[in-house]
Amino acid sequence: LYDTMTKRVEGSDETGLIQVLSYLNPVVIIDESHNFEADLRVDMLKAINPCFILDLTATPRKKSNIISFVDAMKLKRANMVKLPVIVYNHRSTSDVITSAINLQRSLEQKAIALEADGGRYIRPIVLFQAQPKTADDNITFDKIKKQLTDIGIPEEQIKIKTASKDEIKNTDLLSRDCPVRYIITVNALKEGWDCPFAYILASLANKSSRVDVEQILGRVLRLPYTTKHRDDLLNLSYVFTSSDDFRATIENIIDSLNRAGFSKKDYRVAEAVPAEAQPQPGSTLGLFDNPEEQTEQSDAPTTGKTDDLPEIDSEAIKEAISNPMPRTTSELETFARQESENYDKQMEVAAKHDDGIPNDLKDMVDQYPIKEFFREEAAKIVLPIFVKRVNQGSIFEEEGAYVQLEKSMLNEGFDxxxxxxxxxxxxxxxxxxxxxxxxxxNDEYRPExxxxxxxxxxxxxxxxxxxxxxxxxxxxxxxxxxxxxxxxxxxxxxxxxxxxxxxxxxxxxxxxxxxxxxxxxxxxxxxxxxxxxxxxxxxxxxxxDTGQIKCEPRYKLPETMTLRTISKGLSKGLYTEEGDMNDWEYKVINAVAALENVLFWHRNPERGVGFGISGYINHYPDFIVRLKSGMTVLLETKGDQLDNSDSRNKVELGTTWANKAGEQYRYFMVFEKQQMEGAITVGELLERLKEM
Structure with missing residues (x-):
């Protein structure tokens, strides 16, 4: 079929592989798609001529069409991540090292105790993030490694991982036999490096340098064994810095969380403050406080020299880590436990009000709540749905119970x-x-x-x-x-x-x-x-007929609606704004809302979002109307040209639903003039509603 090809890949032979791929018009799936933006890669993608592109990324581009999004709360509930991130700003690089070593030892002791009590093996690891001195990274990193060994850390516990030196290659960091507890790096640990034992990210940047944790913050977020551990401190991750410009540090951490798919809601700040401003015992800095309000702004530049190692007081560190439980570590752990508890409470609240929209996207979509004066009455509405009896029990369903009817269940016996x-x-x-x-x-196409x-x-x-x-x-x-x-x-x-x-x-x-x-x-x-x-x-x-299917009240109206387009100028809508509709639907519901005995109405969304009558077809009526008498009416509006088999199935299923749902429910299909069996005109609808 080469002669029939209408699109040729420039520079390719007609039998070349890229030409064949282009002719096949394939589906393309791009992992880590935020790295797929270079001109050469985009040109290659165009040459492949894909019919559909699916990007997988934690950092979608601004113009991306997001079809699925998993937020931090869901990951936390699934025990996949160590959240929140506890951020602590120290006075010096020496304090950073001291805290990192002491916290590592404290976490490891807790992990050993948990394992002895039936838990899983965990060996917490510290990632020391340093600045390179020259193009030859080894000079800087080898000296840092020597300083750590001088402090008393066994050499086999310290490894370097840089672009030019990789001491953890082919090392199973999760193995019980592995001694590694400290890894020195800059930004070499990027996508693909996976070590759930990494708990602490400690920046050894000069105090005047802006801390850049973007590339490796995500490396300390994964929770070991995707299991919540009994000690909360083993369910969190930690970032230690010593920056004069702590506001810039926090902003950088927020950016890093965003790029890793998280948000500013997923970190907590515990900053070491000057001695004269030390907080009273037991007090902590406020949650979600603006870092600008927490920290005096420094005039120090955001980038400092990289030709000297950060100042490290080895003797002071030796003395500090000789204390089995220094006050700073104890206070940090107390703070972390409290923030972990607060985060869990936030998750519980979020779970109760889960509307299907990730927390991090809620500010990006238009949501409309139920009007306050309708809230109490709306809470009374629990619409019946068709349910099917379970005739044979399983590990998921108890025999004799009733589960929501799915259309696929009705395929039974079809050959x-x-x-x-x-x-x-x-x-x-x-x-x-x-x-x-x-x-x-320029960038616009349409099907022709x-x-x-x-x-x-x-x-x-x-x-x-x-x-x-x-x-x-x-x-x-x-x-x-x-x-x-x-x-x-x-x-x-x-x-x-x-x-x-x-x-x-x-x-x-x-x-x-x-x-x-x-x-x-x-x-x-x-x-x-x-x-x-x-x-x-x-x-x-x-x-x-045999009682395998019945109606049970199960569907509650959501507290908020997410709408792309709205209808204006209509009274008695249940939500602060109601969804868009065509002229005929607008005309019908406007007349219905004018009736004295109508309390409120709601534009019912389609496609699995709103209330559906699921039977041999999946039917989403256009409107849900609540009358002052307590009766609930479902309305399906049809233009006269839509009298077809689909309409007949809908009116038949809707009428069956109303008969099975009970005396407080009605269903009507409304035409302007033309009628079909079971349907009525808008005039007849208004007359009937007046009498209910």
Missing amino acids: LDKQDHNVDFTRADVEAVRVDLAKVG RFNLSTKQLAVIKEHFISLPPEAKKEQLAAAIAKNIRFDEIAEPQIARYIKDAIKDFDSEQIADLYTYEPQTTAAIRNKIGELLGKHQKEVFKKWL
């Missing part, structure tokens, strides 16, 4: 092989077409339909005509089956169904179906959909 194989392949449009994206602006060229059709027919009759049927059935997806039916079964449906077709008929494959595929997909829908409807009715 495509035994269904009607008579498919109507009559085409309303005899042209074969392709649909592609056409450029309409293109007629296949005579040459392309000729190539397809020439190839197909050369096959023997049975091979033609096999190939056609297999090709179409790949483009038809029903979660309930396996692809090979669909292929068998297609082959049986065309078994009596001659070669010319088969070639015709192949030439116009999109129409052929649509005909078969529609036929199978009709057969499956008919079966699901029959099973639903049977289960209703």
Whole structure:
């Protein structure tokens, strides 16, 4: 098919790999996609000609279309991360080293005690982040390593990991036999380096230097064994600095958390303050305080010299670490435990009000709460849904219990092989077409339909005509089956169904179906959909009759709604703003809201967001109306041109729901003039509502 290719990759041979990939129009998945922004990489991506790109990243670009987002609270609840981050600013680099060594030893003692009591093995590790002196990093790092050994740390416990020197290569840092407790680095520990035992990030930067922890802060966030440990201090991570410009340090840490997928809500500050301003015992700096208010701003430059090692008082450190539990470490641990408890309480509150939107994105979306004067009445509404009895228990479900009915449950007993194989392949449009994206602006494209060229059709027919009759049927059935997806039916079964449906077709008929494959595929997909829908409807009715399905009150209205577009000028909406609607829907609900006995109404969202009547179809009525009498009415509004089988299924299912839900519930489908069985006009609706 090389001759039919309409898009050529510049500089590529027509049989080159990049040209073949481009022709296949593949799905592309990019891991760590924030690193995929270089011009050469973008050019390569364009040459591949992807039909869809899925980025996986903790730091999506501003123009990204975010389809899934996991925030810190969810990660914390899943025991995947050590949060919050405890940040402590010391007076000197020596204090940073002292605190890091003492806290490491304290955490290790706690880990040993927990393991003796049935816990898992943990050996906390400190990451010492230094500044490089020259292009030859080893000079600086080797000297720091020597200073640490001079303090009394065994050499085998200290390793260097830089771009030019890697002493932890091929080392299993999680092994019980590994002695490593201290790793000296700058920014060499980036994506891909995984050590859940890393607990403490200690910056050895000069006091006048801005602390840059962006690249490696994420390396201390992973929780060992994805298990919450009984001692809270082993569920947190720690950052120690000695910066004159602590505000800049905190801002940098916030940026680092953001780039790692977290936020300013996920750290706590415990700063060492000047002696004359020492807090009273037991007091701590406030949570979420503005760092600008916590710290006097220094005139020191944000970047300092890197040609000298940071000043380290080895003798003072030796003396400090000889104390088994120095006061500073004790105070830090007390602070950390309190902040861990506070963070857990925040998680509990967030879990109770989980609306599906990650905390870090809530400020980026428009949310509208229930109006205060409707809140009490709205809380009384618990809409019934269809539930299915569990006939055979499992580890997930108890026998005899009722679970929410899913449409897929109604597939029970469906066998495509035994269904009607008579498919109507009559085409309303005899042209074969392709649909592609056409450029309409600098970065703007829209789907457009293109007629296949005579040459392309000729190539397809020439190839197909050369096959023997049975091979033609096999190939056609297999090709179409790949483009038809029903979660309930396996692809090979669909292929068998297609082959049986065309078994009596001659070669010319088969070639015709192949030439116009999109129409052929649509005909078969529609036929199978009709057969499956008919079966699901029959099973639903049977289960209703036998008591397998019933209605139970389970759905509560959410406290807030997230809306992209809103409707204005309507009274009695339940939320401070209600969702957008078309002119006909606006006209109907405006008339309903004008009725004296209507308390409030709500524009019910679709697609799994709002209240759905789930049966043999998934039906989301347009409006939920609450009357002053306590009755709840579901409304589905239809333009007169929408009188079709879908509408008939909706009105039938909605009426069934109302009958099973109870006396306090009603369902109406409303047309302007034209009627269908079970539906009414807007005039009739208003008359009935007045009498309720």
